[in-house]
Amino acid sequence: MSNSNGYMKFSNRALDIEPFRVVEVLTRAKELARQGRDIIHLSVGEPDFPTATPILEAGIRALSEGATGYSEVGGIPELRNALSKFYAGEYGIDVAPERILITPGASGGLLLICALLLNPEDTMLVTDPGYPCNRSFMRLIEAKAQLVPVTSQDNFQLTPELVAKYWQESTVGAMVASPSNPTGTTLKKNQLIAISQQVKKLGGQLIVDEIYHGLGFKKYIPSVLEIDSDVFVVNSFSKYFGMTGWRLGWVVAPEGAVKEMEKLAQHLFISSSTPAQYAALACFDEKTRFILDERKEVFRNRRDFLLSALSSLGFSVPCLPEGALYIYSDASKFTEDSDFFCMDLLERQGVAVTPGTDFGLIGAKQHVRFAYTADVEQLSFAVDRIATIVT
């Protein structure tokens, strides 16, 4: 059974994997902008700041010095060491550089982990709502994401009870994200411990997406590495470090998995971007951190503004988004068709936001994700425009 467009057969996986709604929104938003419309972009999960100057300068220096060849498959030793020091300084934990693999974006890390752990027909628990690409990476290799409905009662996160309830013969592990995309909620230390123990008890593997960890607005958000060294952690230079277009991430793997992952990375990537890695070395300079932490405060301020404004309009946000770049709101007061709602908002008012249908099935048609990737003035204009169609 294959999809066909008349002369060419596509794989079933190509048929199964759905387009990103956010890209459809973005494409239309760009069309409208070209027509001269004033569009406010609150759709894509990309900080609206350029890469910080010290990182740019390090990148320029690397290019001037000709750092343009392939690099070690697990990353340049300097960057693995810098991340090891980062974990020591930031979290007070000891993560050996050898356990840290540099990857082509967090995307590369997710592919490696799925390829390493999942046989065909194996399943992995993921939250609904959750990051859509997790499902696609599993589908790619003929395994399957099992969507676990999570609710505001559980802060939109997995619990040990949910893990046990949805665990099947075919389940090999569970994936959580803290802070989460799209809800921005986080897991407390005792929650991480409980989930980790539950997954271990069931003989599975825990994977934690900490891509938005640097953009956490609570005083303390624990890394799972503080409580468990047998987990896989996916992280990225894209969000807090502001290097989206450079395509650079990392994985912290259990010691026994590193060699196998490096072997897979040889075949799948050869190496990660070398100039990007040398640029990323500047991420850990004091000057850079100051810039990044200041930006984090800007994001926190935007969250506070937008959360309050959306609530006033009647959007419901039952759990405080404690990190990331998003407010995932229940828009059921206004729509039962979030795809239409988002396209209508874009067409009529020029505000680009993402329908819940990107993130799962449960309540997806009543939810909308707002990314606060514009300054407060723009957010304020956006709120005024949204008001015209919901009031």
Next chain:
Amino acid sequence: MSNSNGYMKFSNRALDIEPFRVVEVLTRAKELARQGRDIIHLSVGEPDFPTATPILEAGIRALSEGATGYSEVGGIPELRNALSKFYAGEYGIDVAPERILITPGASGGLLLICALLLNPEDTMLVTDPGYPCNRSFMRLIEAKAQLVPVTSQDNFQLTPELVAKYWQESTVGAMVASPSNPTGTTLKKNQLIAISQQVKKLGGQLIVDEIYHGLGFKKYIPSVLEIDSDVFVVNSFSKYFGMTGWRLGWVVAPEGAVKEMEKLAQHLFISSSTPAQYAALACFDEKTRFILDERKEVFRNRRDFLLSALSSLGFSVPCLPEGALYIYSDASKFTEDSDFFCMDLLERQGVAVTPGTDFGLIGAKQHVRFAYTADVEQLSFAVDRIATIVT
């Protein structure tokens, strides 16, 4: 059934995918170099020139201007247009920019094509010897590369007869490379036509690896795009354009496949490196092309030198390597165990080369791949050292 290291289960695919021998050679070569040994590196397929200055300068300019965000999933329009013009100028053919997808290295392109075309258990014909990662990409998604033994009689390339002979119920296509890694042989226009017609007759899809096309030493090496617009072509900025560590490649796809490939790329990559794409725009400047073409002549000269020297020593190279960076030699006069031969050559004489076992099964233990990625003086030293262990 899973591989296990005591506490963790790995997938069968992780077990099946073999390590690159070339990386093992490289790792040991680096160890020896750190110990103060003088090593001549003829193993990895990476030009020993830094990225050309105009490309570096374009990269630096892009960074200075803050081109650091995500870019369009199929690549920045400027680069797709530049490649379209490149095909018109270089090959006299019309390839619409929309058919050209920028990818994270040729690796990204190979993953996309495999994901698009192959269901589990489907097979794809590939040459033995051939590029090892092709097999791994197919294994990744639970499909299978079917190795077709090719011989010097057929210039180490597929023929319509071989395609017919090895075609099975499960076969969905055939993959060829011109110039080929590891043999450097190319396909003539009439051969491309014959293979294309045969694959079409059998209802399959032809994929052509043209990664080394810019490093062809014949006056005319045809692109398959001159004779067929229904094929997938994989290409790269790594080899001729000298941008290995930037991780940038492209695919030319049949018109009807582009939308599906872009959808897959959204999930798997989000985007290719943005700074790399802006840097790559300078690849097509007259000044850059002059530098690159000069380097090509250097490679041709090295090939001539090394081919003659190796032949004098008793290595047999039945087909002239017409492009790429390699001489794939029959070393059966000296060894029946190329893995041992290569490690021995490295340990005793400090010359790093790649055993045939990386490239397939047929004759692999009697073959050795020499990459001419060092200047003629170094190559001459290498030949002297090789002579000490084979004479």
